[in-house]
Amino acid sequence: MTSVALVHSTGFLAITASALLATRIVIAVTFIRAGVTKLMDLADFRLAITNYDIVPAGMVKIVALAVPAMEVTAGILLLFGVVPGAVAALLAALLTAFSVALIINLARGREFDCGCGGTAPQVISWRHVIKNGALAVYLVVIALFPLSVLVFAAGPEGPFSVPAPQGGGLPVLLTSLLCILLASLLRAASTVRRSLPGQP
Numbered sequence: 001m002t003s004v005a006l007v008h009s010t011g012f013l014a015i016t017a018s019a020l021l022a023t024r025i026v027i028a029v030t031f032i033r034a035g036v037t038k039l040m041d042l043a044d045f046r047l048a049i050t051n052y053d054i055v056p057a058g059m060v061k062i063v064a065l066a067v068p069a070m071e072v073t074a075g076i077l078l079l080f081g082v083v084p085g086a087v088a089a090l091l092a093a094l095l096t097a098f099s100v101a102l103i104i105n106l107a108r109g110r111e112f113d114c115g116c117g118g119t120a121p122q123v124i125s126w127r128h129v130i131k132n133g134a135l136a137v138y139l140v141v142i143a144l145f146p147l148s149v150l151v152f153a154a155g156p157e158g159p160f161s162v163p164a165p166q167g168g169g170l171p172v173l174l175t176s177l178l179c180i181l182l183a184s185l186l187r188a189a190s191t192v193r194r195s196l197p198g199q200p
Contacts, residue, residue, distance in 0.1 A: 020145060023138050024088075028079035030135075031091065034116065035071030038064075048115025052101050070094065078142075085143045092139035099132040 046064040
């Protein structure tokens with residue numbers, strides 16, 4: 001199937017390409033970090049899977065190892081642009097499965113650590129469902145609009161394409177990294193502000 005190029009304006013093309021690449025990098029790093037954290041504490045992750053009461057008891061150990069291994073592998077592939085469209089679609093499906101498990105247990109009124117792979121326990125909540133849904137949407141966009149920047153093995157074409165702007169992919173990469181840095185600084189500033197006395 002031939003991809004359809006939707007972007008023609010050079011300026012808009014550069015912005016779109018930078019946004020897509022920045023999103024891809026952030027999501028890839030997020031999955032790598034989550035997977036590594038789970039692998040470093042498999043006992044806690046096995047307990048979290050058991051608490052969801054969805055996976056059969058005999059499969060818990062296998063799933064507890066397979067999920068973070070998949071997250072790390074898929075995150076690395078997405079980061080380096082190895083079949084990014086297919087990997088993004090796989091991760092979107094994984095997030096959808098996570099969301100279904102969360103919704104089932106929230107509907108049951110249960111409370112336990114989500115097993116998200118963070119540095120501190122997080123009780124399951126609708127916030128996790130919304131976060132997973134937002135990430136899944138971003139991943140679907142990446143799958144539908146494959147970017148020809150920082151791609152080592154493109155794999156199957158998506159239905160649409162966003163070609164690299166004139167001048168190559170380096171400006172797009174640098175702009176993407178700048179966007180990620182600014183977002184990280186704003187997040188850190190917000191965290192510091194909330195920790196100050198008298199701040200909401």
